[in-house]
């Protein structure tokens with residue numbers, strides 16, 4: 001029993017850490033692309049540093065808040081439904097333990113174990129921790145490891161902000177005549193990096209992920225630049 005535990009635990013911790021890391025990289029990517037599009041669009045319309053800074057900061061704050069709220073709502077909803085399912089399972093385990101054991105046995109049979117082995121597995125898991133056994137096999141959740149919505153909200157807010165700061169700082173520090181070019185180049189380099197990191201974390205091919213990410217960001221900047229230039233001409 002202990003051996004299983006020692007073998008299983010680090011893997012679970014690793015994959016949950018990987019998920020967090022991946023979510024962080026995606027949040028940063030989001031911050032980079034949306035803020036770059038915003039400040040480049042405004043810079044295409046006006047040379048006013050104040051206007052660019054105002055738009056960039058407002059976009060950063062709005063984006064970070066929206067990420068946090070969205071993440072909080074979605075993780076809370078998921079946790080509520082997981083808790084409801086766990087409560088139902090807990091009740092069923094008290095009210096009809098026989099049926100629940102039969103159910104667990106059937107799940108392991110459906111996975112390909114022969115009836116005797118499936119029954120032995122179900123019995124041993126039930127002796128150890130019936131709720132955890134059912135939560136894992138039936139609901140695919142770990143009752144001791146439900147995601148905290150505040151942590152998720154905070155993490156995505158920080159990730160988005162870190163990403164958004166890059167184009168904002170680039171466009172405000174660069175010399176006026178170079179600001180769009182400097183921002184575009186730093187954004188494309190950063191997107192190559194986040195694309196590579198998220199591909200590595202997901203164990204997928206790096207060049208393709210980098211290509212897609214850089215192309216997507218370039219498209220976003222070209223479109224917002226075009227719209228900004230158009231609006232700038234119309235208004236100016």
Ligand SMILES: [Zn+2]
Pocket residue numbers: 089092100103134138
């Ligand atoms: Zn059950």
